[in-house]
Every structure is written in C-alpha cells, then in structure tokens.
Amino acid sequence: MKDDNYIWFTPGVNPPEHNEDNEIWFIFSENKLMIQETEEIVAMPNIEDINKYKKYFKHVNYVGQAREEYCYAAEVSETDIIDESYKFYDFRSIVSNMNDEEFLLCSKAIQVINWDKDNKFCGRCGSPMKNSDSERAKICPKCGSTNYPRISPAVIVAITKGDKLLLAHNKNFRQKMYSLIAGFMEVGETFEQCVRREIMEEVGIKVNNIKYFQSQPWPFPNSLMIAFTAEYDEGEINPDGVEIEDAGWYSVDNMPNIPKSGSVARKLIDWFMGNGQLTIDN
C-alpha cells in the first residue's frame, strides 16, 4: 500500500531533468523568506516569477524531492525583487504560521544556502572547495578534506514533579517568557548525560526516568532539538543566574507566558497540558 507519509522527502544534490511544473523554490534574503501575498498564509513564489528573477539568485542548490515536488533553495537580495506581491518575512517569526512540512522544507533550504555560503574554502588548507556530485558535501581538491553541513544537537526536557512542570526564564528570552531547560551537547556526551548536566547546571536538581519524546530541526542557525521528558528526583531549584534568571514549578491552571506553537518546546508543554498532538512523525 502506498504510504505518502512514510518517506515524504528524499534528499538529493542533482536536479532532475527540466520539470518546471513540479518545482518549488525556497528563496531567502539572509534569514528572511520570500513569500507571495495570497489568501494562504505561506505561499512560495510561482515559477514564472522564479524564471524572471533567476538571474539575481545566488547559492542555487537542489535540495531534494518532497513527494511529487522538486525543491530548490536560493538566495536573493531583497532589493532585486521589485514585485509588490512578494514580501520577505523573518523565517523564525513565521514558524507558527507554517505546518510541519512547510517548516521542515524551509529549514532544509536555509541550511543548505548557509552551508554553501559559509564553506567556500577548506578549513584545513584554505583552497577553494568543490561540491560533491553524489552527496551533500564539499571536497577540497588539494588535500581531500570533506565538509558536510553542520548540525548542532541540543537537548530540551520537560521535567515533571507530580502534576507540575518546571518552567524557566532564560535571560536571552524576549519578553517575560518561560520555557523548558535546554542546552547544546558537548562532544563525547550521550543524550542522557547532556540532559542531566544541563538541568544540574541551570537549575541544580536531579532527575530520573529520562524518556525520548521527539526531535525537531531548529535552523536558527543549525540546531537539532532532541526532546525528552524526565521526572524530578531531588534537590531545590537554584537558577544559575547566568542563563536562567528564574525557574519554578507550574501547574496546568497556572501557566506563565509560554512559547508560541511551532517549536518542540511548545509541543512538550502541550503534552504536559494534556492537549498534545503526538502525531508528528517527520
């Protein structure tokens, strides 16, 4: 039986034979996504306009096939697009307006563009790099060093204590928002060790029963969030004062200002609140 959701995206570096009817282009100007102003909230540029503006595109890369559509990424300067039906929106600010697939496709596109931009030269010998024709890699023709897109894993964890959830205010958060404990992995560390270390560093408590929840690429700029649940074990909350300014236990009927939908942080919080949508299988 055909299952469209089992593998809906196949990465690739070699574009198919010319097939304009099924192309979809993700155009960025720095971190801003070019969107057509239509009835829909998020609509990518149509192919006639892509052809019109193609001469201005840089870092053009074939990204892969999403179901029947061939996905491309490119960068353009905002000032080269004079058509008023197009607008550039900060990608991060519109995540909650996208469905999961739209978000993942845009995430792939912007990371391919940034990788292409940031890896022109070999980090080992300084020679200009060449794209591999078989995989997403750049190879140094002089010393052979190979460079793949960088993915930076980070853990995020919902810590529960009975019917309460630990939420913390990070000093880098905009406004008075509270979210979950999260942090980047160190080299040579397991997920579980990272979960325990980050929680101990940031709020000074011990947890147990660490369980995998789900993952989400978070392309700001190249994170991969690996989400867990865990249960409080022992210790008093003691915010580190460096990253975490305040933290506490919150019950469903007493939630502070929490992240918008679209992030895995919010999915974990929704799970805690009992209205989680645990159907994300991407």
Ligand SMILES: [Zn+2]
């Ligand atoms: Zn080299």
